[in-house]
Amino acid sequence: MKHKDSSIYAxxxxxxxxxxxxxxxxxxxxxxxxxxxxxxxxxxxxxxxLTLGALLVFLLPTFFSNDKLYFxxxxxxxxxxxxxxxxxxxxxxxxxxxxxxxxxxxGFLLTLASFSVIAIPFVASGVVITLALTKTPFNIGPLxxxxxxxxxxxxxxxxGLMNMTExxxxxxxxxxxxxxxxxxxxxxxxxxxxxxMAVLGVCIMGGMALGNTLLSRYHESFLRPQEVKGGPENxxxxxxxxxxxxxxxxxxxxxxxxxxGWGQSPAYKPTRKIRNLxxxxxxxxxxxxxxxxxxxxxxxxxxxxxxxxAYHLRExxxxxxxxxxxxxxxxxxxxxxxxxxxxxxxxxxxVRAVNGVFGDFTGHLDRQPNVRFVIDDARSYIARDRNQYxxxxxxxIDTWAATAAGAFVLSEHSLYTTEAWxxxxxxxxxxxxxxxxxxxSKPRYPIAPEMYRxxxxxxxxxxxIGCSNPLDHIAILADSRNRSEKVGTILxxxxxxxxxEIDRIHKLASDYQFLVxxxxxxxxxxxxxxxxVTLTAHSSPPLLPxxxxxxxxxxPTDEKxxxxxxxxxxxxxxxxxxxxxKIPEFxxxxxxxxxxxxxxxxxxxxxxxxxxxxxxxxxxxxxxFAGIGLAFMTIEISLLQRxxxxxxxxxxxxxxxxxxxxxxxxxxxxLTKNIEPIGLRPHAVRWGGMWLAVLTGLGFLIPLACTSTFxxxxxxxxLLTIAFIIPLGLLMGIPFPLGMKLADLKNKSHKxxxxxxxxxxxVTGSVMAVLLSIxxxxxxxxxxGIFCYGMAFLAIGWFLRLQKTIV
Numbered sequence: 001m002k003h004k005d006s007s008i009y010a011x012x013x014x015x016x017x018x019x020x021x022x023x024x025x026x027x028x029x030x031x032x033x034x035x036x037x038x039x040x041x042x043x044x045x046x047x048x049x050l051t052l053g054a055l056l057v058f059l060l061p062t063f064f065s066n067d068k069l070y071f072x073x074x075x076x077x078x079x080x081x082x083x084x085x086x087x088x089x090x091x092x093x094x095x096x097x098x099x100x101x102x103x104x105x106x107g108f109l110l111t112l113a114s115f116s117v118i119a120i121p122f123v124a125s126g127v128v129i130t131l132a133l134t135k136t137p138f139n140i141g142p143l144x145x146x147x148x149x150x151x152x153x154x155x156x157x158x159x160g161l162m163n164m165t166e167x168x169x170x171x172x173x174x175x176x177x178x179x180x181x182x183x184x185x186x187x188x189x190x191x192x193x194x195x196x197m198a199v200l201g202v203c204i205m206g207g208m209a210l211g212n213t214l215l216s217r218y219h220e221s222f223l224r225p226q227e228v229k230g231g232p233e234n235x236x237x238x239x240x241x242x243x244x245x246x247x248x249x250x251x252x253x254x255x256x257x258x259x260x261g262w263g264q265s266p267a268y269k270p271t272r273k274i275r276n277l278x279x280x281x282x283x284x285x286x287x288x289x290x291x292x293x294x295x296x297x298x299x300x301x302x303x304x305x306x307x308x309x310a311y312h313l314r315e316x317x318x319x320x321x322x323x324x325x326x327x328x329x330x331x332x333x334x335x336x337x338x339x340x341x342x343x344x345x346x347x348x349x350x351v352r353a354v355n356g357v358f359g360d361f362t363g364h365l366d367r368q369p370n371v372r373f374v375i376d377d378a379r380s381y382i383a384r385d386r387n388q389y390x391x392x393x394x395x396x397i398d399t400w401a402a403t404a405a406g407a408f409v410l411s412e413h414s415l416y417t418t419e420a421w422x423x424x425x426x427x428x429x430x431x432x433x434x435x436x437x438x439x440x441s442k443p444r445y446p447i448a449p450e451m452y453r454x455x456x457x458x459x460x461x462x463x464x465i466g467c468s469n470p471l472d473h474i475a476i477l478a479d480s481r482n483r484s485e486k487v488g489t490i491l492x493x494x495x496x497x498x499x500x501e502i503d504r505i506h507k508l509a510s511d512y513q514f515l516v517x518x519x520x521x522x523x524x525x526x527x528x529x530x531x532x533v534t535l536t537a538h539s540s541p542p543l544l545p546x547x548x549x550x551x552x553x554x555x556p557t558d559e560k561x562x563x564x565x566x567x568x569x570x571x572x573x574x575x576x577x578x579x580x581x582k583i584p585e586f587x588x589x590x591x592x593x594x595x596x597x598x599x600x601x602x603x604x605x606x607x608x609x610x611x612x613x614x615x616x617x618x619x620x621x622x623x624x625f626a627g628i629g630l631a632f633m634t635i636e637i638s639l640l641q642r643x644x645x646x647x648x649x650x651x652x653x654x655x656x657x658x659x660x661x662x663x664x665x666x667x668x669x670x671l672t673k674n675i676e677p678i679g680l681r682p683h684a685v686r687w688g689g690m691w692l693a694v695l696t697g698l699g700f701l702i703p704l705a706c707t708s709t710f711x712x713x714x715x716x717x718x719l720l721t722i723a724f725i726i727p728l729g730l731l732m733g734i735p736f737p738l739g740m741k742l743a744d745l746k747n748k749s750h751k752x753x754x755x756x757x758x759x760x761x762x763v764t765g766s767v768m769a770v771l772l773s774i775x776x777x778x779x780x781x782x783x784x785g786i787f788c789y790g791m792a793f794l795a796i797g798w799f800l801r802l803q804k805t806i807v
Contacts, residue, residue: 007185008184008185010184011132011181011184012133012143012147012181014184015077015128015181016147016148016151017151017155018080018125018178019080020155021158021170021174022121022175023046023047024155024158024654025162025174026171028241033092033228034229047759047766048760049121049125050125050759052756054129055602055605055753057134058753064131064135070186070188072127072128073131073188074182074183074186077124077128081175081182083120083121085172088118090114092223094114130756132147133755134740134751140737141669141670144666144669145666145667145733146666148662148666148669149662151658155662159243159655163242166241166246167241168225171223173213175208175209176209179201179202179205179206182202228283229284235250236250237277238353243655244346244649245281245347247280249289250278251276253291256273259274262305263305263437263487265306267513268512274291274298276289277326279326279350287326289327289354289362290326290328290362293363296334296337306437306488307393307396307435307489309491309505309514310391310393313433313505316336316338317333317391318389318391319341319342319392320342320387320392320427321393321394322394322415323394325395330343330371338370340372341368341372343365344374344378345373346376346649348375355373376648376714379415380710380712380714380717384711388432390433392432394435395436397415397436414558417561425494436454436490438454440479441478448488449566449567450563451476451488453555453563453566455490455518457555457556458470458492459471459474460555461492462492467496472497473520474492475502475505475520476518476519477489477508477517488517506521565774592767595763595767599760600760603756620795620796620798621739621743621754622757623792624735624799625757626757627792628788629757629758629761630788631789631792633763633766634765634772634784634785635785635786636661637765637770637781639725640657642706647714647718652718656721657721660722660726664725664726664728665730665732665733668734669736691731692786698727698728699786701724703779705720769784
């Protein structure tokens with residue numbers, strides 16, 4: 001390979017890598033600035049920008065002529081770099097309140113307009129990648145390998161970059177790297193782009209990146225959100241971005257106030273003030289940091305919090321806390337004189353903030369002799385832990401981050417499945433209690449649908465571990481205060497609650513003024529005792545304004561881990577549109593319609609611009625590229641959903657999957673450099689059948705491997721993940737370059753359009769895969785991808801027959 005040729009491959013790799021880096025950075029930023037279902041819409045429209053870039057190349061062949069190829073590659077790269085910063089700056093100036101569909105037409109139009117600005121850099125990137133793949137005189141196999149390999153390295157790099165600096169500043173650094181890609185393209189012989197201008201552009205972006213990095217250390221970056229989804233951006237004592245979240249700590253460390261809490265008993269009469277700080281994750285989820293000076297008497301208020309009701313039933317329990325957060329649950333365990341407390345937290349920077357940065361304020365909880373902090377995914381840690389606990393506690397644990405794969409893939413949590421709860425119950429002592437606290441009521445629901453689902457989840461898990469009568473093992477206490485949002489706590493005992501324990505539950509509720517929403521011994525006339533309704537789902541309890549048949553109350557499993565998917569779309573018919581816009585499931589459905597509409601327009605609109613004298617591309621070839629686009633993304637999304645559960649966090653699943661899948665797909669593409677599709681004619685059916693058979697086998701093997709190795713530590717699980725993704729990626733990297741070679745047989749000028757169709761269907765696949773997984777399960781989504789590959793192969797086989805190259 002000549003030196004000049006190397007600059008093209010390097011430039012393409014750099015643009016592909018920075019494109020994926022910026023896309024992942026946007027998902028981290030949108031988790032702070034937008035609510036999760038709208039973040040999904042923003043990223044999907046941004047992905048459509050890549051397709052629009054490809055269509056521009058196809059529809060404007062005179063403008064994107066071969067004699068100006070390297071000029072446009074360089075200019076497009078610098079446009080991608082500059083608009084990356086400009087569009088993000090624009091986004092940070094927007095008021096998040098406009099991003100609501102319930103504001104009617106103007107709000108919807110403003111939302112689309114704002115997201116369109118976000119898509120501009122991706123349009124520029126799409127132009128560059130399309131020109132490089134379809135116009136440069138190089139073998140498509142190595143070119144596509146450079147594209148995928150660059151994307152894989154970008155995916156691996158961005159995780160480290162997010163841990164090193166805040167996400168907005170990381171975007172400026174990525175923009176600088178994109179400008180270097182423009183410089184590399186300008187080095188190609190024959191380029192008319194002045195190299196001195198390319199160098200100047202790199203210097204400008206480099207100076208901007210350096211200056212912003214220095215300013216960001218003092219939280220004075222010019223690229224910062226003015227408002228976030230939780231409201232106006234407030235001043236804070238501490239801020240830390242990483243790949244998992246953005247952490248901020250607010251408050252006055254010297255100001256004392258009477259204690260409060262989400263589920264504080266009305267019976268509590270405060271006699272002393274305490275000092276609290278407040279930690280927020282991604283501008284919405286919150287946790288408290290309480291000043292602790294070693295005196296247990298200062299923690300008396302925690303005994304009146306409804307999330308701690310299990311402690312009243314077990315004396316001096318050994319405790320496992322899921323999600324240590326700001327340390328409030330750790331202090332609760334200390335308040336009840338627990339002899340051993342294990343606090344599991346997946347985000348190391350939360351632990352570092354609590355015990356390090358604010359350690360003097362919190363009392364360095366990690367130094368308490370009976371407290372141990374573990375930085376790990378709670379479910380995986382428990383699976384390999386040999387200890388038993390008297391109480392396993394989780395208080396309002398959920399994940400509302402969004403990623404490029406779609407928010408509903410990642411808003412779910414591996415903690416809310418029957419497999420997880422069965423494992424938790426098996427790690428309890430014979431009299432141990434599993435306690436989860438969640439919202440018992442919300443503004444529109446006197447009893448929140450997720451509380452019903454907790455009961456269904458508890459029942460299924462108890463049956464799974466061999467309990468014959470689950471109703472004897474479950475109790476729920478709820479906040480009784482007059483407020484629209486109330487917290488409820490479910491208690492699931494390893495052994496049936498005894499009569500004495502049931503009496504203690506009711507006495508506790510009476511003394512602390514809690515509601516007994518569910519008890520093994522129902523009280524006459526209690527309108528909140530809804531367990532039989534939950535389990536039979538034949539009618540609604542007196543206080544509910546809706547029919548339970550409209551809710552999805554089935555217990556979540558690892559195959560369908562969608563605990564927060566509580567509404568059935570079929571029940572939306574006839575409801576008030578204003579109410580529907582508040583339901584995330586409806587937003588996802590609307591997103592699917594929007595994306596499918598846009599993708600169809602992008603794929604079919606070019607037909608209107610055909611010159612009648614020009615031969616139209618084969619419909620079969622079009623179906624092939626559409627099919628492999630749908631198939632690749634459908635399989636990718638199903639794997640991401642599974643790996644999010646397996647590896648414990650969306651960021652781990654996303655980074656490991658994309659790196660290994662894209663890198664191995666790039667290798668598979670490179671291996672096709674000397675293969676001519678026509679030469680496969682004698683063996684096409686056999687090789688195609690074997691190809692699909694191997695994919696199908698992996699579809700059965702991967703779930704079994706994940707289930708049987710859940711207790712492995714994270715590095716071991718990552719290595720195993722890479723091991724089964726590599727053969728999958730090698731196979732999935734082959735169809736596209738072979739299809740492009742076949743496109744040369746028909747009409748080379750249509751290659752940009754076919755690339756655009758592939759991209760448009762990939763976007764459609766990302767949305768459809770989510771809907772399919774929710775309704776049919778993750779494995780069925782994977783096999784749907786294989787089905788799409790099969791249909792694509794049938795189309796290309798037919799195409800070859802029409803070319804008189806009978807397979």
